[in-house]
Amino acid sequence: MIKTNNLNSKFAIVNYAAIWILAKRELYEFFRSKTRLITSIAQGLLFLLIFSSGFAFININIGGVAIDSRAFVASGIAAIIILFNGIFGGMSILRDKMFGFMKELIVAPVSRRTLMTGKTLGLTLQTLIHVEILLGLSTVMGFFGYDISLILRMILIIPVAFLASLGIVGMGLTISTRLKDFQSFGIIQTFIVMPMFWFSGALFAFNNVPFFMQVIIMCNPFSYSVDLFRAVLLGVSFFPIWLDLTVMTLFGILFILLGARSFNRMEVS
């Protein structure tokens, strides 16, 4: 493997101004592309309406506490947004590569670590905003009830969402730095995103599914992010919170490191 520069560069320190402008670029993209903004909000709404009304009759009971199924689904979908946004956002690397902009970034006198951090930060912020929009909509529709503690929960969800999206964005970066064309995107969608979505327990309760499903859900690292979302938003969870936090942190670190590694090795020609 041919190693490209930068890791061994003397200037491989982090350049904060560069990180911020790269992050800003990702945010610009999100807010300027009206179709993208509208689609993502509409998609969230659609999910909320369909699943919450479709599952309204299902009794969800966790640890003896009956949960409003709409709130249950809304919190799951908020977590799922992180999965979708993070991985698709990571694909923006692929887009930059295809449209040549990556060359401009790579030939600049900043370390790859800076580039990677800027990109990750931008994508994570993008995801956070998206999650808050969805939670705001759910609140307005009364899914979470009207409770003063909700404000606290909405604030507390920010660090949780941040932690959850780190691993996912890292995964998106790891994948997209290795891809060479958009065709492979469908494969990622089918074999990674969808299984992580369906087997995360975002839409159904962990204790309502057969044992083999439970095993799969437990193997899916993203299930723990969904679980922690519920712990914060609804106050109930299937797994102990310390387990959620541990898995999320390990998953985050693992994929951020993997992402950084692929980013450093990426050759742009």
Add this chain to the structure above:
Amino acid sequence: MSDSIIEVKRLTKIYEDGNVLAVDDISFEIKRGEIFALLGPNGAGKTTTISLLSTLLFPTKGEAKVNSFDIQKDPDRVRKSIGVVFQEPSLDNEMKAYENLELHGVLYGMPKKQRREKIQEVLKLVGLEDKANVYVKNYSGGMKRRLEIARGLLHEPKILFLDEPTLGLDPQTRRKIWDKIKELNQGNLEITILITTHYMDEADELADRICIMDRGKIIALDTSENLKKQISGDIIDIEFEITEDRTKIPTIINKLKELSGIKNISLGSTQKNGEEIPLNFKLPPNVDPETMKARIRETMSDPKKLIAAWKKYPMASQMFMNASIEMKIRIANLFADDLIEQIPEEIKQEIIKIKKGEYKNNETTSTPIISISCENGGKSLPLIIQKINDNNLIVKSVHMHQPKLEDVFLHFVGSAIREESSDRVKSIKNMIQMKQLRR
């Protein structure tokens, strides 16, 4: 401080996954303040060379210094010294022009105030100051190219790399970009420019020195003038009539080589369009060949005008004698029997022969042609024609011209077969294996 701003020593790059030897042991120096062109066909290794010098790729072997910084040991300093305009567009279409420049400025560590001033300055330089807040996706190809050049200049680099800057642009835009490049080089900025191109005219127009590359190797490096001198003197293209004797042409070539002042002879053949009027004489300096052709065409449609021309200009009668059979037949058919008497003697004989059907219209339109490079065309030409006549070959047309950069290019690159010889592939594979073993 040396006056070389770029020093390349035995630089080699092998793409291991493709077993491709892209750059093969090249060495050259670029002087401060010059425009240096890498000229070569597609796949010659020009872009790889630029990628190596801009630290996008690591060399397999060899070393290079850019602005006295080593490309491997000090890539960041190298990056700060250079501005790069890539072959493919590398702008963010979803951002405004100003934002593209701003991002660049931040990445290159420019403080805010300086950044703002500089952005206005470079936008003005490329004539885009009133388009600063337009999204790049709404820019035309030429505007994008200009914006990229502006971006490359933003951080005041000492050296500007331009990889095929005018590829796919219309002639006017090309001209504009050329002017900009010259301005950058000559104005008070005094930027050293390394440009790659496969357009001969571009290299000829812009470059102080031209480095011709082919298959990863440098095959010639000099000023445009000196390169042309290397195949100095004149080029004489002789086209033969298709006769049974044309098998003699190789023998003729050997005989011609014995003449003094002849440097090189190559044999080829042309596929000429019957309608094409060969201008087989030197035009007066201020006459446009196209107008000349048009006038000849006009004359050729009227037999009376033709006769007048033949009587007045010896050149015109000579042209008729040298014209292709198809054309002669066409002209002969213009003349009614009563007009034939007015034609000058030499041409009359020819036309009568044609009318009697002595010449048969030959099916093939491909005629053998030899290209002779010699020191003094004027001196050698009579001798050459003499030799050819001695061997009973009929010359159809003669075209003498000064060597163009294109001739130089073809002289060095040749139209030689492009396939890799098996030896070459083997040697590359060996090199790669050796490298892997060493690890």
